[in-house]
Structures are given as structure tokens and as C-alpha cells.
Amino acid sequence: GAVVSQHPSWVICKSGTSVKIECRSLDFQATTMFWYRQFPKQSLMLMATSNEGSKATYEQGVEKDKFLINHASLTLSTLTVTSAHPEDSSFYICSATSPLVGGIHEQYFGPGTRLTVT
Amino acid sequence: DAKTTQPPSMDCAEGRAANLPCNHSTISGNEYVYWYRQIHSQGPQYIIHGLKNNETNEMASLIITEDRKSSTLILPHATLRDTAVYYCIVVGEYGNKLVFGAGTILRVKS
Numbered sequence: 001g002a003v004v005s006q007h008p009s010w011v012i013c014k015s016g017t018s019v020k021i022e023c024r025s026l027d028f029q030a031t032t033m034f035w036y037r038q039f040p041k042q043s044l045m046l047m048a049t050s051n052e053g054s055k056a057t058y059e060q061g062v063e064k065d066k067f068l069i070n071h072a073s074l075t076l077s078t079l080t081v082t083s084a085h086p087e088d089s090s091f092y093i094c095s096a097t098s099p100l101v102g103g104i105h106e107q108y109f110g111p112g113t114r115l116t117v118t
Numbered sequence: 119d120a121k122t123t124q125p126p127s128m129d130c131a132e133g134r135a136a137n138l139p140c141n142h143s144t145i146s147g148n149e150y151v152y153w154y155r156q157i158h159s160q161g162p163q164y165i166i167h168g169l170k171n172n173e174t175n176e177m178a179s180l181i182i183t184e185d186r187k188s189s190t191l192i193l194p195h196a197t198l199r200d201t202a203v204y205y206c207i208v209v210g211e212y213g214n215k216l217v218f219g220a221g222t223i224l225r226v227k228s
Contacts, residue, residue, distance in 0.1 A: 004161070032214060043205075044162065044218040093161045097214065102164070105152055105209050107216060109161030 003027050004096050006110035013117055018082045021113045023094030029074035030096030034107065035067075038091040050077055084117040091115075122206045127223040130200075136193040138222050140206030143187040148211040151182060153191045155202040156221075162205065165191065196226045 003026040013019045023033060032051050036044040048069050050056035056069035068080040077096075081088055091114050095107035102108070123141040130136040142151065152167040166173055166180045168189070173180045179192040193200055205221040 006161075034215075036218075043220055044156075046215060046217070049215065091159070095161070105150060105167065105214065105216070106164050107154075107162075109163065112159070112161050114159075 002101050002108040004030075004094065004108045004110040006092075006094055006113050008113060009111060010114040011116070013084055013115070015085055015117055016083055018080055019084055019115060020078055020080045021092055021094075021115075023077045023079070023096070023110055025075045025096045025098075025108070028096075028098050028101045030077075030098050031074065032097045033071055033077040034095045034097075035069060035077075035079050036093045036095070038093060038112075044093060047079075081115065084115070086117045089115055089117045122208055122219055124204070124206050124219065124222045126220065127225065129225045129227060130193075130196045132198060132226055132228045133195055136196040136200065136224055136226065138191040138193075138204050138206075138224060139188065140191070141188045142206070142208045145186050145208050146210075149208050150211070151180065151186075151189050152207045152209055152216070153178070153180065154205045154207065154216070154218075155200075156205070157199075157202040162218075165204075196224075198226050198228060200224065201226045 005024045007022045035047045038044045047062045048056045048058045050069050050071040052071050052074050058064045071077040091112050093112040095109040153165040154162040156162040166178050168180045182189045203221040
């Protein structure tokens with residue numbers, strides 16, 4: 001149980017275009033979803049926290065107008081990278097939690113999406 | 119949330135126990151110790167967590183010192199598939215954010 005999927009697993013886009021990444025909890029309803037970014041040889045950095053039906057809370061230094069997060073249902077959150085630039089190339093990972101599945105600290109992570117902006 | 123300190127890397131022979139230390143000297147009474155691991159190019163995976171008592175599950179054991187200032191994650195019989203970055207994270211009782219440090223790269227060798 002507690003499976004989280006991401007789509008796509010990798011994407012290449014041209015500079016200036018936008019790309020959407022989906023995160024789904026497959027077998028549980030996630031009250032909270034998180035989005036992380038990981039650059040090569042670095043650790044995960046939390047970008048934002050989103051709760052179903054409400055606006056996402058962004059970490060300091062993360063541009064909310066550039067990284068649009070929508071958490072429309074208890075099983076789906078999307079991250080849209082708008083006007084992508086090469087420096088946005090990174091590994092984007094989502095996670096989900098539910099108080100009914102493992103508790104608020106036990107996050108279930110997706111497999112990640114590798115974004116390359118050319 | 120309290121900061122954690124882990125060695126940057128460790129090696130372990132296949133079949134032997136892997137003991138991964140973590141220092142969290144500023145941990146407060148209501149903060150938990152969580153361990154996650156990340157295999158290369160995958161999302162992290164929850165391993166185990168604890169507050170005061172030692173904990174064991176099917177993946178690992180967590181030993182927390184009596185003063186709670188440090189802990190050790192034990193993989194009893196390491197396999198090559200346990201090669202990963204292991205993260206020790208301290209999180210408050212009511213907090214829900216995980217702050218990932220650099221972690222420990224564990225290399226299991228045959």
C-alpha cells in the first residue's frame with residue numbers, strides 16, 4: 001500500500017515553454033502533498049506544501065508564479081514549471097501523507113520526474 | 119527542528135550489519151527521529167522512526183541513546199540493494215516538513 005506515482009518520469013522541453021508534472025496517490029487519499037527538487041549530487045530541497053483544496057505554501061526562495069501547484073483532489077497534485085529555463089533542469093519529486101496511513105511524518109514518495117530544459 | 123550530523127559515507131560488506139550513526143544533540147523532548155533512504159535516481163523511502171525507545175521493523179532497527187542526542191540505524195544483514203543515501207531527520211511532533219541534510223552514502227560491497 002501507500003503508492004505514489006508521478007508522470008512523466010522524464011521530460012525534455014525547450015526554454016520558454018511550460019511543463020506539467022502530475023503526482024498521484026494510488027491507493028490512499030493524501031491530505032497533504034509535498035514537492036521537492038533535487039539537483040545532481042545534492043540533497044532534496046522542499047519547494048512547497050499543498051493541502052487539498054487550498055493554496056500551496058511555498059518555501060523561501062521558491063517563486064510561486066513560476067512553480068504553479070494545484071492540489072485539486074485528495075489523490076492528485078500537479079506542479080507546472082512555467083517559462084522553463086535551463087537552470088530549472090532538475091529531478092522533481094513529490095510525496096504524500098495521510099493521518100490514516102502512517103501518520104503526518106511518514107511521507108510516501110513518488111519515483112521522481114527528471115526535467116531537462118534545452 | 120533540530121539539526122542532524124551524519125558521516126558523509128560508509129562502506130559495509132554484504133551480509134554484515136550496517137550501523138549508520140546520527141548526531142542530533144539539540145533534539146527536544148517532542149521531536150522524533152526519522153530515517154529515510156534514497157536509492158540512486160529514485161524517490162526516498164521511509165525506513166523507521168522513533169521517539170525515545172528503540173524500534174525494530176522488517177527493514178531495520180533504530181537505537182536511540184538514553185539522552186536522545188544520537189541514534190544508530192542498523193541494517194542487520196546488508197545486501198547490495200541497500201546501497202543508497204541514508205537520511206536521518208528530526209521532526210517536531212506537530213510539524214510535517216522533512217528537512218533533508220546531506221545524508222550518509224552507504225556502499226554495500228560484495
